[in-house]
Amino acid sequence: MRKLPTLATARLSLRPFLLSDAATVQRLAGERAVADTTLTIPHPYADGMAESWIATHEGAWTRHESATLAITAQDAGLVGAIALRIELPQRRAELGYWIGMPFWNQGYATEAARAIIGFGFAQLSLQRIYAHHFVRNPASGRVMEKAGLRHEGVLRGHFFRWGIPEDVAVWGMLAGDPR
Ligand SMILES: CC(C)(COP(=O)(O)OP(=O)(O)OC[C@H]1O[C@@H](n2cnc3c(N)ncnc32)[C@H](O)[C@@H]1OP(=O)(O)O)[C@@H](O)C(=O)NCCC(=O)NCCS
Incomplete structure (x- = not known):
């Protein structure tokens, strides 16, 4: 697949980000409560960061490194982001997401x-x-559970966020698992 795909669900379209999404990304991902339970969203979210981030997506897809898509709802427009960080030699990917x-x-x-x-x-x-997900972020664990991943364990103090070590729950799903 040469271009990032668009995926349709009952209520959503997951499509490649456009540079014109940058202001909305900055507003939604710029909320401290959204950045708080992620490892990668910067805070404060400065002007230009969203444009720079969006500009990386096609190249990362072409290099088989990641698939990052905008989550858009019919009436609300852009509501969040979702990504697979791909490790092709291992035929595995890490799922990540945020919602405004x-x-x-x-x-x-x-x-x-x-x-x-x-x-x-x-x-x-x-x-x-x-x-x-950080253990203090049970909503994300619930998303993983509802999406069919299985809880595989907890890595104590595995990541630092805001200078504080975080206990992290790991969830996984194999191709043959029931969905
Ligand atoms: C985590 C996040 C992505 C969830 O998005 P969302 O669209 O609200 O998720 P959904 O509506 O699909 O599901 C949320 C579930 O969590 C539950 N939930 C919400 N807050 C909760 C809490 N404090 N404790 C336990 N469950 C909670 C909801 O009730 C719902 O479960 P249900 O359907 O059984 O009622 C969103 O809160 C977010 O973007 N947070 C900041 C960024 C982040 O943490 N990203 C994930 C990093 S691992």
Whole structure:
């Protein structure tokens, strides 16, 4: 697949980010509460960061490093982001996502996760998809559970965020697991 795909679900379209999404990304991902439970979202989210991030997506896809898609809802537009960080030699990928605060608890992360997991197994021939969340972020664990991943364990103090070590839950799914 040369270009990043677009994936349709009942309520969502997961599509490549456009540079014109940058202001919305900055507003939604710029909330401290969204950055707080991620490892990679910068805070504060300065002007230009969203454009720089979006500009990396096609190249990373072409190099088989990642598939990053905008989560868009029919009425609300851009509500979040979802990605597979791909390790092709191992036929595995790490799932990550965020949803803007106005759109939390509407099932969007779960719906998007199911779609990109299906894509990863069917189109990328992955053998394993896994994900991490901070133990203090049970909503993300619930998303993983609803998307069909299994809880595999807890890595104590595995990551630092804001200078503080975080206990991290690991979830995973294999291609043959029931979905
Ligand atoms: C985690 C996040 C992606 C969830 O997105 P979402 O679209 O609200 O998720 P969904 O609506 O699909 O599912 C959320 C589930 O968590 C549950 N939940 C919400 N807050 C919770 C809490 N404090 N404790 C336990 N469960 C909680 C919801 O009830 C829902 O489960 P249910 O369907 O059984 O009721 C979103 O909160 C977010 O972007 N947070 C900041 C960034 C982040 O943490 N990203 C993930 C990093 S691992």
